[in-house]
Amino acid sequence: xxxxxxxxxxxxxxxxxxxxxxxxxxxxxxxxxxxxxxxxxxxxxxxxxxxxxxxxxxxxxxxxxxxxxxxxxxxxxxxxxxxxxxxxxxxxxxxxxxxxxxxxxxxxxxxxxxxxxxxxxxxxxxxxxxxxxxxxxxxxxxxxxxxxxxxxxxxxx
Numbered sequence: 001x002x003x004x005x006x007x008x009x010x011x012x013x014x015x016x017x018x019x020x021x022x023x024x025x026x027x028x029x030x031x032x033x034x035x036x037x038x039x040x041x042x043x044x045x046x047x048x049x050x051x052x053x054x055x056x057x058x059x060x061x062x063x064x065x066x067x068x069x070x071x072x073x074x075x076x077x078x079x080x081x082x083x084x085x086x087x088x089x090x091x092x093x094x095x096x097x098x099x100x101x102x103x104x105x106x107x108x109x110x111x112x113x114x115x116x117x118x119x120x121x122x123x124x125x126x127x128x129x130x131x132x133x134x135x136x137x138x139x140x141x142x143x144x145x146x147x148x149x150x151x152x153x154x155x156x157x
């Protein structure tokens with residue numbers, strides 16, 4: 001919960017657990033993922049983050065792509081809504097329109113903010129089922145579908 005103070009007093013705003021992320025692929029059939037090693041646990045996540053108060057899921061996905069990967073993206077529709085944390089979290093197909101992969105400067109890269117390692121990387125789509133990718137249901141769909149899919153609902157709850 002955060003507090004917002006204005007001219008007429010302070011109100012409490014409850015933040016949701018809603019998250020938004022992108023699926024970015026390159027011409028070598030690779031997917032952009034973030035390799036996380038945290039508290040001796042290794043896993044991979046799609047670039048994304050929590051939706052801040054007053055922002056849309058689309059704005060969040062675009063912002064997080066730049067902060068985490070160093071790239072500008074254009075969203076091309078929702079691949080899937082993944083249910084976890086009692087929310088339907090959108091994962092957008094994205095196309096890179098600028099920037100340089102691996103040059104993100106978001107808070108994730110600040111030493112005092114990072115609990116463990118945080119490394120953007122390209123991973124072959126065929127390797128996804130063999131890695132600890134979160135959410136696993138989305139990784140499985142990506143690995144098993146040759147073409148893009150849209151508006152799927154997957155569950156991790």
